[in-house]
Amino acid sequence: MPLKIYNVLTRQKEEFKPLTEGKVNMYVCGPTVYDYSHIGHAKTYVGFDVVVRYLRHLGYDVLYVQNITDVGHMLDTGEDRILRKARQMSAKPMQVVETYTREYFADMDALGVRRPDISPRASAHVPEQIAMTQDLIAKGHAYEVDGSVYFDVGSFPEYGKLSGRIVEDLEEGTRIAVREEKKHPADFALWKKAEPEHILRWDSPWGEGFPGWHIECSAMANKYLGQTFDIHGGGIDNIFPHNECEIAQSEAAHGETFARYWMLTGSLTLEGIKMSKSLGNTLTIKDALARWRAEAIRTFILSSHYNNPIDFSDEAIEAAFKGWQRIWGAVSLTREQLRQAAPGEANPAVLAMLDGVKADFIEKMNDDFNAPAALAVLQELTRKVNTLLNEQGPHSQGTLQAIDQLYRELGGDVLGIVPEQADAGANAEREDGLVRLLINLRAQARANRDWATADQIRNQLKELGIALEDRADGTIWKAE
RNA sequence: GGCGACGUGGCCGAGUGGUUAGGCAGAGGUCUGCAAAACCUUCUACACCGGUUCGAACCCGGUCGUCGCCUCCA
Structure with missing residues (x-):
């Protein structure tokens, strides 16, 4: 089309x-x-x-x-x-x-x-x-x-x-x-x-x-x-x-x-009312960015067709943010597994699935830039990817790269909601190294069934905005 | 008053004349040291009234309601 x-x-x-x-x-x-x-x-x-x-x-x-x-x-x-x-x-x-x-x-x-x-x-x-x-x-x-x-x-x-x-x-x-x-x-x-x-x-x-x-x-x-x-x-x-x-x-x-x-x-209203200086119900982009990350704001905006009006509310953007987190979680997991993946060709069945997703995405976007429908395609992709990464595997580098590539292309390049990396900050690598160090220490504690130490590390990192997730194939971390 | 857009399930939101949107939230389950995440199953739909049709939430008419513009606005 x-x-x-x-x-x-x-x-x-x-x-x-x-x-x-x-x-x-x-x-x-x-x-x-x-x-x-x-x-x-x-x-x-x-x-x-x-x-x-x-x-x-x-x-x-x-x-x-x-x-x-x-x-x-x-x-x-x-x-x-x-x-x-x-x-x-x-x-x-x-x-x-x-x-x-x-x-x-x-x-x-x-x-x-x-x-x-x-x-x-x-x-x-x-x-x-x-x-x-x-x-x-x-x-x-x-x-x-x-x-x-x-x-x-x-x-x-x-x-x-x-x-x-x-x-x-x-x-x-x-x-x-x-x-x-x-x-x-x-x-x-x-x-x-x-x-x-x-x-x-x-x-x-x-x-x-x-x-x-x-x-x-x-x-x-x-x-x-x-x-x-x-x-x-x-x-x-x-x-x-x-x-x-x-x-x-x-x-x-x-x-x-x-x-x-x-x-x-379409226009944007705030809690059902049009923003205006006299009513004092304006929300600057700076204030919004102080509360929600850019990808959440973009996801919120893209979750409605561009020519429709949307109403900005905490509930609405929070739902968009959680929806975005699902996608981002799958991308992060893909990249995490890619770190340890063995070299190898991509699985043809996975490639075929990805091609189908891409065709679907293109079809939606070709229909007057239907971003909400395209977003739904990414959500469906995410469910498939999560199933793949959680219940099968390990996957080859080729397979994981193909998945990552599709997210970069559709979610990153086109919609702008999938970042290149988790955190572009200057100390991102150092931070990653430090958290991984703590994850390793915690892994030892867990091996010793020292749950108190393990939980302490996880809880304190949580307070710093870093969430740990224990998986069968190891622990991963996410910034919140 | 004029012009235009729109009314979808608890919320946000696509779509379509007969076949699952999707997300968030809720319920149950699997997995797990716990947690989280993920996956599976599942409950609420198409404002109202007529009409066209074998069949309409989707087409037509009307009613009600919401919003935008007509004045600076992205």
Whole structure:
């Protein structure tokens, strides 16, 4: 089965055929860097991380662009959120931007989200945004009023085709005070005149100002991916107006299709309620990582299809963590047995089983990146592997390597939930040696039926977060 | 009010016109010095009401409910 993607634009699943064979150009709306990233960002970007990882796994040459918004996002009050934060922090706006951009990348790195190939900043692409705005004016899709430029929604009949919004309805439903200077309430700003107190400002043909909040994505996507590209992603909450405006600007300016496939991720709620600053129910990625390991967070996110909303709760992530532990336990056991395995070819029956699992996994992922179903395939693999390792054996190096390899490929490379090694810390090997030393001492105690000593070692290690498991073929340890 | 999505067992969550999702939790068992892990068995399903069909949880209509967007949001 070929890869199918649910295209929000057409509201149906379509076979994925990139513009250029073997190559995927992809754009995902990035964060506005005015504060720490929260668990909702994690859902969106882990989701697309897996999309990109999987496309690459299929052999596509992916160019992944994700912007950093550092200018232009306005609050209801008309105030730029970055400027407000700068004032609160008594810092320069670009200090705020720099600080939270770094934090964003640090959080994403910690979550195992691979970095985009290009992370263009809006503030570094003002000339491109101005040029595009000029182009839109020249083509009759935008007009200037008193130093600001607005997109003329009436000039683009297809406006609303992504979100299903109808311009006439917007006019009636709009609750914001209609700006006098706009021709139509649905018209949106491409360029805004800077009031004197607005210190994020650039020169333009219309005087000093700053870009509107949608034009950056159009301008930067065009710059790095061309007029038409394959996949545009983002959170569903941006479908209107942001994504809709991107399409209008780009297609009005270029006369070409903007993005061919639109993939939008469902939102995340916290204990059933949407996160918001005013309710105080936000959970930053840093706080989440302090409580759960990255793989648990990823497993939680991937246990629901990317386009569905999910609710974050302690119970839900705890269940995901335990599910992940099962998989990780089997991987660890495989690697442990590999340490002592005798050289030898892989067992053909096992290879056949692994091939079947892989085909299954691919089939699920080809169905619009169905990660939860793919995760279930890994769970079934895990049951088979556990049976194999616990009830048969010993197994040859070849067999164990094949198992480990499949976990690395599907669980590691594609889903990002199976680490290369138990602990990547600098002292990992030393720690392993020390624990093994204690395991050997304890083994002697056990041989002498000195259960008190044996239990003491196990209990004290447990308190240090190291769990021992006695098996017929020896004792293994796990960090918790 | 408008647009959209969704309602699956104790919980989280896939999927499908007739054939096991999977995980977590619960119960019983095997193994074990004990523990842990693992494996085996097992109990709760498809919001409600109509309709189409040999047969619907899956298709259609309606009702109720939840959520998202329409205003900054990933």
